[in-house]
Amino acid sequence: MEFILQPWPWYVSGPLIAVVMFLLLYFGRTFGMSSNLRTLCAIGGAGNRVEFFKFDWKSQRWNLVVVLGAILGGYIAHFYLSNPINIDLSENTIKDLNSLGFTDVGQSLLPPELFSWDAVFSLKGLLILISGGFLVGFGTRYAGGCTSGHAITGLSSLQIPSLIAVIGFFIGGLIMIHLIYPILF
Amino acid sequence: MGKYIKFFLVGILFGIVLVKSEAVSWYRIFEMFKFQSFHMYGIIGTAVATGIILLLVSKQMKIKTINGNLLNVPRKDRGLVRYIIGGSIFGLGWALCGACPGPMYILVGTGVFSILIVIAAALLGTFVYGILKDKLPH
Numbered sequence: 345m346e347f348i349l350q351p352w353p354w355y356v357s358g359p360l361i362a363v364v365m366f367l368l369l370y371f372g373r374t375f376g377m378s379s380n381l382r383t384l385c386a387i388g389g390a391g392n393r394v395e396f397f398k399f400d401w402k403s404q405r406w407n408l409v410v411v412l413g414a415i416l417g418g419y420i421a422h423f424y425l426s427n428p429i430n431i432d433l434s435e436n437t438i439k440d441l442n443s444l445g446f447t448d449v450g451q452s453l454l455p456p457e458l459f460s461w462d463a464v465f466s467l468k469g470l471l472i473l474i475s476g477g478f479l480v481g482f483g484t485r486y487a488g489g490c491t492s493g494h495a496i497t498g499l500s501s502l503q504i505p506s507l508i509a510v511i512g513f514f515i516g517g518l519i520m521i522h523l524i525y526p527i528l529f
Numbered sequence: 530m531g532k533y534i535k536f537f538l539v540g541i542l543f544g545i546v547l548v549k550s551e552a553v554s555w556y557r558i559f560e561m562f563k564f565q566s567f568h569m570y571g572i573i574g575t576a577v578a579t580g581i582i583l584l585l586v587s588k589q590m591k592i593k594t595i596n597g598n599l600l601n602v603p604r605k606d607r608g609l610v611r612y613i614i615g616g617s618i619f620g621l622g623w624a625l626c627g628a629c630p631g632p633m634y635i636l637v638g639t640g641v642f643s644i645l646i647v648i649a650a651a652l653l654g655t656f657v658y659g660i661l662k663d664k665l666p667h
Binding site for chain 2: 348351352353354355356357358359360361362363364365366367368369370371372373374377378380381382384385388390394395396397405406407409410411412413414415416417418419420421422423425426431433434436437440441449450453454455458459460461463464470472473474475476477478479480481482483484485486487488489490491492494495496497498499500501502503505506508509510511512513514515516517518519520521522524
């Protein structure tokens with residue numbers, strides 16, 4: 345039990361993510377979390393105006409059920425399967441974040457500088473969350489998948505388009521962290 | 530209802546693994562893009578390696594899905610522009626808010642409700658892509 349309560353090492357977590365992917369394939373579906381965003385748009389009626397959202401979203405209900413399970417899984421893991429413990433980040437990361445103005449680095453899952461209500465109700469904080477979310481939603485549909493669909497499923501099945509997409513993920517991520525963060529923070 | 534239970538259970542497993550691995554943490558994503566820890570690369574690397582083996586073995590053994598078909602991963606369309614540009618846009622957002630779509634949902638379960646703003650914005654981003662789709666190079 346003690347092992348479960350500790351953070352899980354990468355060599356346990358990684359294979360388990362592959363098991364999730366494999367189980368969904370075994371059930372005749374595909375692992376892809378960003379598709380749910382399109383489904384939710386369709387449920388909201390976007391199909392009345394935009395062709396892209398005119399599809400049989402009911403066939404995607406299984407994936408929304410995966411999302412509901414994932415939310416419950418997050419709840420169980422966070423509140424019942426975790427000792428309160430700091431994230432074991434590298435010292436350089438902590439140092440870099442401190443110099444960008446982040447304090448209490450790694451003492452929670454997300455930095456209060458961005459996700460606390462104080463931050464959310466500041467204009468800058470709100471704009472960061474909205475821009476980040478927008479770019480994720482736009483980019484993932486443009487690229488036809490996200491980390492689950494391209495990085496895990498696509499690379500596991502040795503697909504070149506997914507490799508290109510993952511290279512794109514890193515181009516964007518590196519630009520953001522190395523070039524834009526120093527301006528933002 | 531019954532046919533959905535297995536998906537619910539897989540979702541629970543997914544949520545637990547991503548929280549316990551700390552892959553839902555903004556800090557871990559920052560650290561990854563700084564190349565300052567092997568942690569995230571270890572997760573993605575072992576996930577892909579395990580995935581490759583599972584798919585090869587199931588192909589070799591002709592494992593069938595519960596529907597009786599051969600296990601099949603849909604092929605992505607050929608292309609370059611959409612993957613490199615779309616991927617880069619995704620990467621910018623991923624690094625900025627520290628969450629890709631899976632973790633966004635999972636973080637709701639950990640009680641960080643400000644992530645709902647990110648989810649709402651992601652829905653808007655998806656909607657805008659749907660509007661612009663035919664005007665964008667793919």
